[in-house]
Structure formats: structure tokens, C-alpha cells
Amino acid sequence: MSENLLKILAAELTTLRITCLNEECGTVIEMPIDRIREESSKEIVCPLCQAKIRSRQGTDTLSKLATAIDELKAVKGVEVSFILRQGTGKE
Secondary structure (H helix, E strand, O other): OOEEEEEEEHHHOOEEEEEOOHHHOOOEEEEEHHHHHHOOOOOEEOOOOOOEEEOOOOOOHHHHHHHHHHHHHHOOOOOOEEEEEEEOOOO
8 A cells, every 4th residue: 555654854844723622613723832831821712612722730642632732842962753644545
């Protein structure tokens, strides 16, 4: 089977795209990763349906993800990348 590969360096990850799945809302929010981490005590809500995406506690998964990405970018002596595979459907 053929595959298309997309390589994304951790250093290239700058924006997180969040899609609201509340009651077929589908609103897409894009936020810089460093802003998610820096503003970890702020609540994030969907601008359309007002569904809570992140609480104010700062220990949420989005903050952890932003911190982990920042830490991957800071690793010295290695280049960390993510490989996304998409099959062509032909075997």
C-alpha cells in the first residue's frame, strides 16, 4: 500500500486548532500554543455556543499539551518531528 507522509517538526508547531463538538456547533478556534500556556488560568469558551473548552484551573489537557510542545522544542541535540501518514487506499 502506498502512503503519503507529512513530517512536521516540533519547532514548527505554533498554533493549536480546536473544533467545538458541542451539539453540532463545529466552531473552529485557533490559538497560538504559547498563549494557551501563558494564559493557563483563563477560561476558554466557544465563541458561538459558549461551551466550556477549558476551565480556569490551569491543569487542563490543553495547557499540558502546550507545555509539552514547548519542552520538545527546547530539547538540545535532537530534532523532534511528528509523522502523519495518509494511505492512498490502493494496495
